[in-house]
Amino acid sequence: MARNKVEKMKKALMRSNTRLLLSAVMLFQAAAMLLIAFQKGAINVQALILAAALPLGTALVTVVMGRIWPVDRAILILVLFLCSIGVIALSDIARSDVTPRTHAVYACAGIVVMFIGAALIRSWRSWKKTLPLLMALCVIALLTPYLPKFGISKNGARNWVGIENVLTVQPSEFMKPVVIVCLAAGFSNRPRFVKCLPVIGFAAVCCGILLAEKDLGAVLLYFLTTVAMYYVATSNAFISLAGLGMGAGAAVLAYRALPYVQARVAIWQNPWSDYEHSGYQLIQSLIAIGSGGLFGMGLGMGMPRNIPLYYSDFIFASITEEFGLIFAIGLIAVYVLIIMRGLIVAFNARTSFHSLASFGLVIMLGLQTMLIVGGNTKLLPLSGVTLPLVCYGGSSLVSTFFSMGLLLGISSMNAEDEARDIEQLELREEMND
Amino acid sequence: MKELRRNMRFIGTLAVVLFVGLAAWFAMTVYAQGNIWASDVHNSRLKTTGSLRGDITDRDGNVLATTAEDGTRLYTENALARRALSQTVGDTAGMSGTGVETFWSSTLLDISSSLTDRLSELFHSTRHVGSSVQLTIDGPLQAWIASQFPRGYRGAVCLINYKTGEILAMVSMPNYDPYDLAARSEATVEDTAFLNRCLQGLYTPGSVFKIITLASAVTHDPNVVTQPFTCAGEWEYEGGHIVCLGGTAHGDVDLKTAFKRSCNVTFGKLAYQLGLDRLKATAERFGFNENFKFGDFVVYNSSFPTRIDNMNELVWAGIGQGQVLVTPLHMALISGTVANGGVMMKPWLVRCIVNSLGAETSEGAPAAYRRVLSEPAAGTIAEYMYETVRGGTATRAAIKGLNVCGKTGSAEISDDKSVETNAWFTGFLYDEAHPYAISVVIEGGGAGARMPSELAAKALKKAVEMVG
Numbered sequence: 001m002a003r004n005k006v007e008k009m010k011k012a013l014m015r016s017n018t019r020l021l022l023s024a025v026m027l028f029q030a031a032a033m034l035l036i037a038f039q040k041g042a043i044n045v046q047a048l049i050l051a052a053a054l055p056l057g058t059a060l061v062t063v064v065m066g067r068i069w070p071v072d073r074a075i076l077i078l079v080l081f082l083c084s085i086g087v088i089a090l091s092d093i094a095r096s097d098v099t100p101r102t103h104a105v106y107a108c109a110g111i112v113v114m115f116i117g118a119a120l121i122r123s124w125r126s127w128k129k130t131l132p133l134l135m136a137l138c139v140i141a142l143l144t145p146y147l148p149k150f151g152i153s154k155n156g157a158r159n160w161v162g163i164e165n166v167l168t169v170q171p172s173e174f175m176k177p178v179v180i181v182c183l184a185a186g187f188s189n190r191p192r193f194v195k196c197l198p199v200i201g202f203a204a205v206c207c208g209i210l211l212a213e214k215d216l217g218a219v220l221l222y223f224l225t226t227v228a229m230y231y232v233a234t235s236n237a238f239i240s241l242a243g244l245g246m247g248a249g250a251a252v253l254a255y256r257a258l259p260y261v262q263a264r265v266a267i268w269q270n271p272w273s274d275y276e277h278s279g280y281q282l283i284q285s286l287i288a289i290g291s292g293g294l295f296g297m298g299l300g301m302g303m304p305r306n307i308p309l310y311y312s313d314f315i316f317a318s319i320t321e322e323f324g325l326i327f328a329i330g331l332i333a334v335y336v337l338i339i340m341r342g343l344i345v346a347f348n349a350r351t352s353f354h355s356l357a358s359f360g361l362v363i364m365l366g367l368q369t370m371l372i373v374g375g376n377t378k379l380l381p382l383s384g385v386t387l388p389l390v391c392y393g394g395s396s397l398v399s400t401f402f403s404m405g406l407l408l409g410i411s412s413m414n415a416e417d418e419a420r421d422i423e424q425l426e427l428r429e430e431m432n433d
Numbered sequence: 434m435k436e437l438r439r440n441m442r443f444i445g446t447l448a449v450v451l452f453v454g455l456a457a458w459f460a461m462t463v464y465a466q467g468n469i470w471a472s473d474v475h476n477s478r479l480k481t482t483g484s485l486r487g488d489i490t491d492r493d494g495n496v497l498a499t500t501a502e503d504g505t506r507l508y509t510e511n512a513l514a515r516r517a518l519s520q521t522v523g524d525t526a527g528m529s530g531t532g533v534e535t536f537w538s539s540t541l542l543d544i545s546s547s548l549t550d551r552l553s554e555l556f557h558s559t560r561h562v563g564s565s566v567q568l569t570i571d572g573p574l575q576a577w578i579a580s581q582f583p584r585g586y587r588g589a590v591c592l593i594n595y596k597t598g599e600i601l602a603m604v605s606m607p608n609y610d611p612y613d614l615a616a617r618s619e620a621t622v623e624d625t626a627f628l629n630r631c632l633q634g635l636y637t638p639g640s641v642f643k644i645i646t647l648a649s650a651v652t653h654d655p656n657v658v659t660q661p662f663t664c665a666g667e668w669e670y671e672g673g674h675i676v677c678l679g680g681t682a683h684g685d686v687d688l689k690t691a692f693k694r695s696c697n698v699t700f701g702k703l704a705y706q707l708g709l710d711r712l713k714a715t716a717e718r719f720g721f722n723e724n725f726k727f728g729d730f731v732v733y734n735s736s737f738p739t740r741i742d743n744m745n746e747l748v749w750a751g752i753g754q755g756q757v758l759v760t761p762l763h764m765a766l767i768s769g770t771v772a773n774g775g776v777m778m779k780p781w782l783v784r785c786i787v788n789s790l791g792a793e794t795s796e797g798a799p800a801a802y803r804r805v806l807s808e809p810a811a812g813t814i815a816e817y818m819y820e821t822v823r824g825g826t827a828t829r830a831a832i833k834g835l836n837v838c839g840k841t842g843s844a845e846i847s848d849d850k851s852v853e854t855n856a857w858f859t860g861f862l863y864d865e866a867h868p869y870a871i872s873v874v875i876e877g878g879g880a881g882a883r884m885p886s887e888l889a890a891k892a893l894k895k896a897v898e899m900v901g
Contacts, residue, residue, distance in 0.1 A: 093692025162738050190437075192605060234441040275475060283475060291478050291539065303478050326462050329456050336452045343445040347438055355434070366448045370455055377459050 026055035083131025110401030217385035296324030517579035595769025598778030639844025643751025649715035673745035693825025704751020776808030841881030
């Protein structure tokens, strides 16, 4: 009987009615893909298939995952929604049908990885013991772009590894959740500063490697996440601020010493001074955003292809052009919603490790979104990070799905713990009666 | 755990606040600058769009630019008028980057028109026509002023309504014919003809800057008007010396006499007495060193030195030489501020925007930009400027039956005397019914007392006749 009650409680805890949200998302996906399918004279078969596959896939994943574990469905649906925005935008703006198809395949892989992530964090309870191993693995993975045959440079950063035209991956993307898990394990249970030193040293080594690889965006993300997690875990404002100060000092030094950092800042300050070369992509991004106006040029009516990297670094500008300012702000709001739900997961977690891990995952997601949206709109210098879950690129997509899987896993553990609490409370009341 | 939660709440709130700030900033910049970005000459959407450009009309509805049935862009028929308006209106090739055709192209083409308009056009199956833009410019007046501009000289005339901030005329010489663009590679058009000197011409102001030195003096020390000055035609001070035009010794003068005779020695002393900080403060109240964003058009920023290495630079800055630079539009605004009791009005160029369905989507309105001077201070300066026209250096600017106030300037643009000075006049009609302020600059025109003063008088008189 008790078992039955726990199941009931689990369901009650997920009662936040997500059916409406799910229907709205499915409707949007189907409508957008149908529009793309019938837009140009000939029917786009792939878009037609996706028009059915996207909403059905979303519903299927939501239901299946919700059946297996009592995960936070709102986060899950919003994550799938963002991912489908990527597929829709790419179906619309990419030059060939291959790009959205590849992206959809990555998304499927990502969803599988998300399940793995959730299962991992639920079952594996001895993070502390595996910490040194994980840290070593992480450093080695980050160093792989230096492998003589397999290391690859793209857009000025040496942060890819693999065999060109077959399979290339970006270790700095895949290591994001791993680093956060390491930090969460190292910082859990309110350690003294000295005890944190190995983990902090590890984070510094990671940042150093990434800096050497010229992956500025990743350096920034890793660094800020580390500081935020350290502060949250230890309440040590002094050391956290000192860390931030050191980071700022390092940024100034990097600016002085590294010409490519200076170039980035110069473009940001005045892209118009060198329109033909360095300023070109930012100006085209602003032009696209400006042309979109409030309601956008309309799906398939814009010309976001004028922006170099319209499908990756500048996908936010492309989406703003086609869908308009209001939609773009709505998109930002979706990220904020995921972050807020994620923070609730962090609040409710039972151990400081799980709490810190979910906090770190959410903050990393937030920082990444801010950096790239700010970069697209000339609020911040462009730092070459991806728009999480939307932008084209397998490494980032799969890695973010894995992160979200960890978050969802923790949310399901919270729900089970709460259900157990309520059950015990009721048992006690029965005894009292 | 409790502490952990509290810290997470703090950082989480911070993150959400940052996100709200990001979204707000994003919305604000797109709202404020989206049109400017979209109108960028590099925006290929403007070239490939199937829509037709809307009309550009002047304040009385005279058509300055329109699109024919076959899509060709037509400008004013009269060749002289077409040339006179060239930089203001712009051209299809975007040669005059500040022109309305370029700066307002996303509006004229309406590349991101509202949903309802698009639906309505879908049902009527008409070709999309962009919005029409009505300017505050008086086309015939601008053409007439251009026709009166001294032959063979370069320069600018800017005429505004100082009570409303409307720009009535922006003449920039030399100009070009927007139809002649095909031949531009053959050097038939002078390069600088594409510049709108009113907005893009940064000139040394010379003596017209004395208005600001005077304003600074009367603001910071009202007793300065009774202070006696002595001018021996030149003045030696530590680190340099200054001379009056032609070495004239003005003798014992008060400030009013020194102003109307444009005495460099007195104003050099005045700048010295005020010091850089006070003079700079007043200049910056007037808009120097400010990043102008008026919205309707682009204007270059005027500059005043923020730091000086020696007294010499301060003294010369006081009479508008050295590192001081100003655009003719800004100079007209400065005169207008004096005339308007010390309040600078925000200049505007676009009266209204009407979309293809005939509905007005945006309307310009007068707006105060900033109170620059107290009313008594503005009154004193206006009186001095009136005296300057009545019996000082600017007597040729006088118009029978109208109260003209003004100030001349002859700005040195090289260290030796081999290059003729740039001639300036700026002034206004002190008249409730005809609130016009003007600035005239003629490059290499010699003394401001001659050609610019005469041209200003003609232009102001014509403005009263034509605009009312």
